Amino acid sequence: MICAPESLFSVAPPITCTLETNDYSGDVEEITTYEPVAKIKMVEGAGTSANLTAIKIENIGTVPTSKISKVAVWIRQADPVSWTGATAGETLFGVSSSWVGSTITVSGSFSVAGALTDYIYITYNLTSGLTPGTSVALRLNAGAITYGAVDNTVYPLTSSTRPVVSASVMSLPHTADFESDPVWTAFSTAAVSTNWERGAPTVVGPPSAYGGTNVYGTDLNANYGVSAKTHLTTKIIDLSANSSLGFYHWNQDELGWDGGCVLISTDNAYGWTVITPVGGYPDPSINGLDIPDVGVDQPGYSNTTAVDWRAAEFDLSAYTGKKVRLRFYFGSDTSNVNPGWYIDDFSVVKTGADLTLNQSDIDLKP
Numbered sequence: 001m002i003c004a005p006e007s008l009f010s011v012a013p014p015i016t017c018t019l020e021t022n023d024y025s026g027d028v029e030e031i032t033t034y035e036p037v038a039k040i041k042m043v044e045g046a047g048t049s050a051n052l053t054a055i056k057i058e059n060i061g062t063v064p065t066s067k068i069s070k071v072a073v074w075i076r077q078a079d080p081v082s083w084t085g086a087t088a089g090e091t092l093f094g095v096s097s098s099w100v101g102s103t104i105t106v107s108g109s110f111s112v113a114g115a116l117t118d119y120i121y122i123t124y125n126l127t128s129g130l131t132p133g134t135s136v137a138l139r140l141n142a143g144a145i146t147y148g149a150v151d152n153t154v155y156p157l158t159s160s161t162r163p164v165v166s167a168s169v170m171s172l173p174h175t176a177d178f179e180s181d182p183v184w185t186a187f188s189t190a191a192v193s194t195n196w197e198r199g200a201p202t203v204v205g206p207p208s209a210y211g212g213t214n215v216y217g218t219d220l221n222a223n224y225g226v227s228a229k230t231h232l233t234t235k236i237i238d239l240s241a242n243s244s245l246g247f248y249h250w251n252q253d254e255l256g257w258d259g260g261c262v263l264i265s266t267d268n269a270y271g272w273t274v275i276t277p278v279g280g281y282p283d284p285s286i287n288g289l290d291i292p293d294v295g296v297d298q299p300g301y302s303n304t305t306a307v308d309w310r311a312a313e314f315d316l317s318a319y320t321g322k323k324v325r326l327r328f329y330f331g332s333d334t335s336n337v338n339p340g341w342y343i344d345d346f347s348v349v350k351t352g353a354d355l356t357l358n359q360s361d362i363d364l365k366p
Contacts, residue, residue: 259302
């Protein structure tokens with residue numbers, strides 16, 4: 001896909017752009033901040049020199065433009081595993097709230113210079129008062145990318161359609177046995193096919209679910225791939241009281257090299273922190289768990305031989321009073337693959353005494 005004609009530059013080859021992913025499936029919360037809609041890979045030919053100044057984006061969904069309060073464009077020079085949410089890894093190219101019909105133009109300035117690859121994220125913000133059942137869908141407008149003062153024809157990059165839901169914040173207790181779809185969000189790098197799936201583990205992995213029929217696993221039909229980076233993210237959970245996370249899990253990966261861990265976000269999935277289970281992770285450092293904007297060689301669950309279903313518990317009392325998301329993150333290195341990580345019977349429940357003092361409990365004596 002050509003973003004700019006070769007004649008624009010003094011040295012060939014030109015810049016090329018391809019859609020890296022638009023697979024940001026799952027529901028849209030009532031109010032979202034910098035929600036990703038597309039990741040675009042921009043490759044600059046050797047000797048190329050230009051200045052990216054504008055990107056045009058078109059609304060093709062049923063959520064009206066009046067409810068899309070802003071559209072932002074971010075650029076990252078290192079290939080990110082996933083959208084990290086306007087943290088240190090991304091540079092804000094520009095933001096706009098000015099719709100003209102169904103099109104919005106995000107202006108900015110970014111120097112494009114020779115034999116490099118950059119990654120562009122298109123994101124949006126929504127206002128409150130959305131109508132459940134409508135959907136968000138944005139794409140690049142034809143003639144979308146401007147270098148200098150020259151508009152260049154770009155084939156539209158169609159985004160995924162994302163349904164709007166109301167009351168998406170889950171209250172305590174919140175449980176999921178995966179027999180029905182909890183409407184969580186699975187994401188993986190485009191380079192490998194490994195991604196979290198819900199269903200019966202009939203090909204690789206455990207011989208059956210811990211309970212019922214269905215589980216979530218890193219790949220229900222095959223071993224995970226090399227250099228896999230995949231994560232599974234819950235809806236927002238309101239931790240209105242002291243609580244703990246519990247689930248059952250099974251894993252077979254590569255000790256010290258491949259494995260998984262659990263993360264928590266308190267800002268709607270834009271910043272993440274690894275949380276530690278009661279008793280700690282069995283592996284303090286896993287080579288494949290390099291998590292963008294979190295750190296390299298993170299601790300987690302890792303074992304070369306299969307470890308049967310067992311319980312895991314995480315104390316969430318440090319996050320009481322916050323609305324959080326939880327994420328199951330799995331990563332692998334460049335060699336040797338196995339069935340991966342499987343989870344079942346997820347729950348976040350209140351812990352400790354829930355003492356309510358009623359007036360009838362009080363005996364006032366003179």
